[in-house]
Amino acid sequence: MSKSKQVNPLRAALHGMRGILFFSIVMSLVYGLLKLAGPLFMILVFDRVLPARSRETLVALLLLLTITIGVMTLLDYARRRIMARFGAQFQEGVEQHIFSSQARESYLAKGGKKPAAGLNETDQLRGFFHSGSLITILDFLWSPVFLGIVFVIDPLIGWVVVVGLVVLALINVARNMTQTERMTRSSAAGEAGVGLKDALLVSRHVIETQQMTAAYNQRWLAARRRTRDAAVELKDWTAWFSITASHVALLIQYVALAAGAYQTINGDITIGAMVASMYLARHVVNRAERFLAEIPDMLEASRNWQNLSKILAAPRRPVATPEPVSALTLSQLTVRCLLTKRTLLRNVNAAFAPGSTIEIVGGAGSGKTILAETLIGRMPRASGKVLLGCIDIERLSIYDGATTIGYIPQRIDFVDGTIEENLVGFAPVGAPERLVQIARVAGVHERIAALPDGYQTHLDPLGSVFSKGERHQLALARALYHDPQILIVDEPDTSFRDALKNDLGTTIADFTGAGGIMVVLTRVPLKIFRSTHRYNLDAGVLREIKSDSAPIHAVREPLMGAVRPNLTRS
Template identity: 30%
Template sequence: MRKSPFGLPELRKARRSGAWLLLATFVFSVFVNLLMLTGPLFMLQVYDRVLGSRSEETLLALFILVVILFTLMAFLDFARGRVLARFGARFQSLLDGRVFNAVLKRALFPRDRSEPASGLRDLETLRTLFTSNVMTALFDIPWTPMFIGAIFLFHPWMGWLATFGSATLILITLVNNWLTNAKTLEAQASSLRAQGLAEQVRRSAEVVRAQGMASSVAARWLTLRDTALGQSIKSSDWTGLFSSFSKSSTLLLQSSMLALGAYLVLQGELTAGAMIASSILLGRALAPVQQALGQWAMVQRARGAWTALSELLRSTPEDPDFHRLPTPEANISFAGVTVIPQGARAPVLRGISFYMGAGEALGVIGKSASGKTTLAKTLLGLTKIAAGEVRFGGATLDQYSPDALGAYIGYLPQEVVLFTGSIGENIARMSTEPDQEKVIEAAKRANVHEMILSLPQGYNTLIQGEDGQLSGGQKQRIGLARALYGDPVLLLLDEPNSALDADGSAALNRAVRDFKAANRGVIIMTHRPSAISECDRLLIIENGKIKAEGPRDEVLGAMVSNVHEIRKPIKKVEPQ
C-alpha cells in the first residue's frame, strides 16, 4: 500500500530543511564540550603543579588562559542557542500556513467542529522544544562517554564508578518515559476537552446567562477540569519522583566519586588534582542527562504534539494545484446529487437534479432541516458528494480552488460572523489590501452605507469579534455587503431576510434584480415563501428530495395558499 505523502512525511521534511542549522549546532557543540575540559584541567594543574611549585607566575598564566577559553566557550554556547532558535522558527514558519489551513479545513467536519483547534498550539509546542535547553542537552549527551573516558585515564575504578552512575541515570530516564508518557497524554487530552467546553461557553455567554445555564455548564467544566488536574497531578507525581531520585542519586554519585578518589590518594594511586578533576568531569558527564530528565514533561508534551500534528496533516491533505479557469457563467447544474455528511447514517440530500441559467433567480424553499443549507454548502464545495455531480459554469466544483470559488460566489450564511477588524475590512473579506471603492459600492448595494457612516469612525469602526455592538439586522446587512464585495457572478443567500427590516429586504430585492439584469445568478434558501418575490423559478425540498420545481407562479399556485401576498412586491429603495 502506498504511503500518504501527508502527515509525518511533511513534519520530517520541515525538520530536514533546517539540517544545516543542526549541523552548525553540532559543530559548535564539539568545541563547547571540548572547552568544558578547561575546568578539570585547570584544577589538575593548580593542585598538582601550582601548589607544588608555589609559582605565582604559573597560576597567573593559567588563569588568563582559563578566562580566554571560558569566554570563547560562552560565545560558542550562545551561538548554538541562537542557531537552534532559528531552526525552531524555520520549522514553524514552514508549517504555519499548512497547519492553519488544516485546522480550518478540519473545522468543516461536524464531528471536529466542537474540538479545540490544537494544531497551532501543537506546532508552537514543537518550536518551544527545538529552542529549549533540552535540545542542547541532546547535543551534549553523546559527549558523556568522552568525559567518562577521561576519568578512566586517571584511574579505572573511578571510570567504572562513573559508568555505573551514568547508566543508572539513563535507565531512570527511560523508565520515567515508559511509566509517565501515557499519563501525560491523558492529562493533555482531558485539558483540551475542558478548554473546548470553556471556549464554547465563552462564545455563547449571552445564551448561557439568559437561559440560566451558568451553574450547569460551570459544573460540567469543573468536572472536566478536575479530571485533567487529577491526571496532571498523577503524571507530575511520577515525574517528580524520578526527578528527585535522579537528583539525589547524582549527589550521592559525586560524593562517592570524591570518597573513592580520596581513598586512592591515600593509597598513593591518585593525585589530589586528579581526584578534583574527576569529580568535575563526572558532573559535566551527568549534566545533560539531568537536564533532559528535569524537563522531561516538555519532551513528553512535544512527543504528543508531534503525533497529534502528524495525524492532523495526514487526515487533512493539501489541496491540489488548480488550473486557473476563466470567470464562469452563472449557470448551475445538479445531476443526481446525493450527500451524506460525515458521521451521518442517512443521506441529507437524495438524488437532487436541477438547472439554473444565467440571469435567473432560483428560490429554494423548505422547512427547517429539509436540506437547504446542505444544498448551499454543497454548491460552495464545503461538503463531499457521495453520488452525482455539481457543475458551475460548465466545470465541476473540484476544478476550482476554494479561494476562486469563494470569489465567484457571494455567500450570505444564516448566521453572519464578523471578525476582529474594521467594518471595512469585514466587508472586504478581511483582505490585507482592500479596495476601498468596492467596499463602499458593496455597502451601498446592501443599503448599509448610511448606517456605517453614522458610526463614530465610519468604515474604520473596530469590531471585536462577536462583541454585540451591532444588531442582528446590521450584521446581516454587513454580511450582505461582504457577499456583494468584489465581482461575484452568483449570489447565494441562506435565509437572507431572517433579521432584515423592510429597508434591508428592499435592498436585498434590489441586489437580486441587479444580478439578474447583469446576466448573473441568484439562489435564495429560505423556509419563508415571502422571501422569494424576485425569484423566477422555485425549487421545493422536503426530506432531502425535490418535491416540486418550476416557474415561480406555477409552483406557488400549486403548493402555497397565500400566493397573492407572496407576489406583492416590496417597496423599492433607491440606490444611495
C-alpha cells in the same frame, strides 16, 4: 517514462539550513573540547603548582582559564541564539509550503484550532529547536569522551560512574512508563477547562439570557477542581522520580570522590587526578541527567516529525478557475449525515443557466441549509457533482472561492474584528467608497455611520451591536462585496424581502442580467420577486414547480457572453 522525484518539504527545509546546523554542531564540539580546560587546570594546580609553590605559574594558569571560560560563554550564547533562529527559519520554510496550497479543503479543518493541518506540529518542532534540547543532545555526545578520560585516570572511578548512570536510566524508564496515564488524565481535564472558557466566549449571551449562570459556575468549579487534582497528582508522581534522580546523581558524585580518595590513599593516583576525575564525573552525570529528562521531548518531537511528514506528503487536490460566466449544474447529488449516515439530500439533479434566479421552498428540516452548504463546497458529498461550468465547485481555490460565491447563511455570525474587516473578508480595502456603496445597497450604511467609530467599530462573533435584521443586512453586504458569480441566500429575513422592493431588486436584476446566478432557499415563497426556476425541497428530495405565470419583477435574459457581474453598479 520516469517520474520526477517528489521533494520532501521537511528535508528541503533542513537542507536549506544545513549550514546553520553544521555551524552549531562545530561550535558545540569546540565548546565541549574547551570543557577539558577545567580538569587540566585542577591537575596542574594540585600536581605542579602546589608542590613547586610557583605563584607565577598559578597566575598564568588562572589567566588562561579565565580567557577560556570567556570564550566558552560566547560560544554557548552564540550557539543557543543560532539554534533559536534555526527553529524560526525551519518553521517559516514549512509554513510557506503549508500555505502554498490553494485548495479550500486544506484549511480550517473541523475541530482544529489553527487554519491548516500541520501548524501544531510545526510550532512544537520549532519549540523543540528553540528550547535548547538539541544543545543538550550535542553536549551529551561529549559524555563518552569525558567518561573515557575518567577510565584512563582510574577504572574504579569510571565503573562507579557507569553504575550510577545505569541507576539514573532505570529511574527515568520507570517514570516514563508510569506517568502516561496520569498525563492523559491531566491533559483531558485541562482541555475540558479550555472548552468551558471557549463556551463562555462564544455563548455568553445564551448563558445569560437562558439563566444558565448558576449551573455554568458549578460546572466551571467542578472542571477547575478536576484540572487542579489531575495536575497535582501528576506533579506528585513525577516529582518523586525527579527528586530521586537528582539525589542519586548527587550521591554518585560523592561515591566517585570517595573512590578517588581511596585510590589516592593507596597511591594509585595523585590528588590532582582525583579532583579532575571528580570534576569529569560530575559533568558526565549532570549531562546524562539532563539528557534523560529530555527523552520525552525528543520522542514527542519524533512523533511530530512523523505526523508532519505524513501531512505534507499527502497529495493535494488540483484547483481550477471557472469561466467568468458559467452554468451551475447539480448531478446525482447525494449527501449523508457523517454521524448517523442518514440521507439528507437524495439524488438531486438540476441545471441553471447564467442569469437564473432559483427559488427553493422547503419546510423546517427539509435540507435547505444542507443544500446551501453543499453548493458552496463545505458539506461533504456521498456522491454526485456540483459543477460551475465544467469545474467541480470543490476544486475552486481559496482565492476563486472568495470571488465566486457569495453566501448569506440562515444563522448570521461574524469574525471577531471590525465591521470593515468583516464586510471585506479581511481582504485589503481598495476603495472605501466601494465599501460604502455596498453597505448602502444592503441598507445598513446609515446604521454603521451613526456609530462612534463607524466602520472601525468592533464586532463580536454574535454582532451584538446590531439587531437581527441589521445583522442580515451586514451579511448581505458581506456577500455582495466581492462581486460573486453565485449568490446563495439561506432563509431570507424581512429586511431582505423589503430590500427587494428598492435598490437590491435593481442590483439583483443587473447581477442576473450580467450572467450571475442567485439561489434563494426559503420557507415562505418570495412574492415580490419571482424566479426563473422554482423548486420544492422535502425530505432531501428536490422537485421543480412548473409555472406559466410571468415573473412580477422581470429578470433579463441570460447573457452567455457577458462579463463578470458587478454588484456595486448603480
